[in-house]
Amino acid sequence: MLDLRLYMAQRLSALVMAPLVLGHIAVMIYAIQGGLSTAEILGRTQGSLLWFLFYGTFVVAVSIHAAIGLRVIAHEWLRLRGAALWMLTWGICAALLALGFSAVFAVTLP
Amino acid sequence: MSTDHDMLDVTVQRGSADHVHHDRFQVPARDNQTVLDVVTWIQQMADPSLSYRYACRVGMCGSCAMMVNGVPRWTCRTHVKKVTVNGKLSLAPLRNLPVIKDLAADMDPFFDKWVAAEARHHPTRGRLEEFDPIKPDARDRVEANLGIECINCGICYAACDTVAGNPDYLGPAALQRAWTLLNDSRDGDRPGILSAVSGKGGCHNCHSMGSCAQYCPNGLNPMRAIAGLKRETVKAALRGKRDA
Secondary structure (H helix, E strand, C coil): CCCHHHHHHHHHHHHHHHHHHHHHHHHHHHHHHCCCCHHHHHHHHCCCHHHHHHHHHHHHHHHHHHHHHHHHHHHHHHCCCHHHHHHHHHHHHHHHHHHHHHHHHHHHCC | CCCCCCEEEEEEEEEECCEEEEEEEEEECCCCCEHHHHHHHHHHHHCCCCCCCCCCCCCCCCCCEEEECCEEEEHHHCEHHHHCECCEEEEECCCCCCEEECCEECCHHHHHHHHHCCCCCCCCCCCCCCCCCCCCCCHHHHHHHCCCCCCCCCHHHHHCHHHHHCCCCCCHHHHHHHHHHHCCCCCCCHHHHHHHCCCCCCHHHCCCCCHHHHHCCCCCCHHHHHHHHHHHHHHHHHHHHHHC
8 A cells, every 4th residue: 555655765765775785786796705704894894984874774775665565565465454554564664674773783883 | 160069168156245156057159259149148048137237249338348267358349269268168247346246346436436536527618718729749648648548347447456455546447547637738637636646545556567458458558657647746746845
């Protein structure tokens, strides 16, 4: 169940995610090419505002995008509606934000 | 080759929503025979209590639309030979709609959604005033032309999996009509239409699966119209934010 607001939020979050996904894949490929160790990776990410913003933005966009997408599936396949549907949407968004930011903090906080 | 001696094995959904069952009929197969002919044969020769709906018999009115072997079709324009599987035919009322009785679906929700989508003309001038001339090759007119041959038969509505999953969804036909009106300079309520198709059952629910375009007997493409509505509603929203 999508209205204009949710539709725009999902499209705009996709727009933000697209370059970040490419950046994320590029980073992963780069990190394993030369055999970077965990310590070397953390050495570059911890205390880095740039990496915090990169993955922080990514987590926010993913949380919005996935919550709206799963909301549609829950409505059309599980017939959830009303308050239950909103609770599920916000629950998924909050869970993804919590999981994502715990990871972002773990690798970027000095 | 005559197939007069062959028989069709026809299964027909009977009853209304609270009590659905299926009856089987053996119907003589003919060389040239539409599915509507088969239904009429059953009612006239086998079971006069069978309810179904038709009017023009030539693909103009759309009232004989029903599910034929699971696919929505105009029965008057569907040759039996092209759709039978091993001589079997399965008939049911249009999908996604309540059943009145047997093969007659209740079209009320379908037409209620046309009204909900503001898919009706909003006049700008009285009958004594000159009307606004529209050039046949104007961009809006060309776009509207792609959708105006819709005859409200409900085939796209029955084919749409989004309607099946989301009963609030306005559906392809109503949204396509809203789109043709949005492209009509003589329509006076553009903001009203955009607002009507932006609600919780609006155009943004379309997953672009394309069953509407796939099954439309008139070869229309409501999915294209809905994509147009998505584009225009987003543009209007962005403009609104900028102007605010």
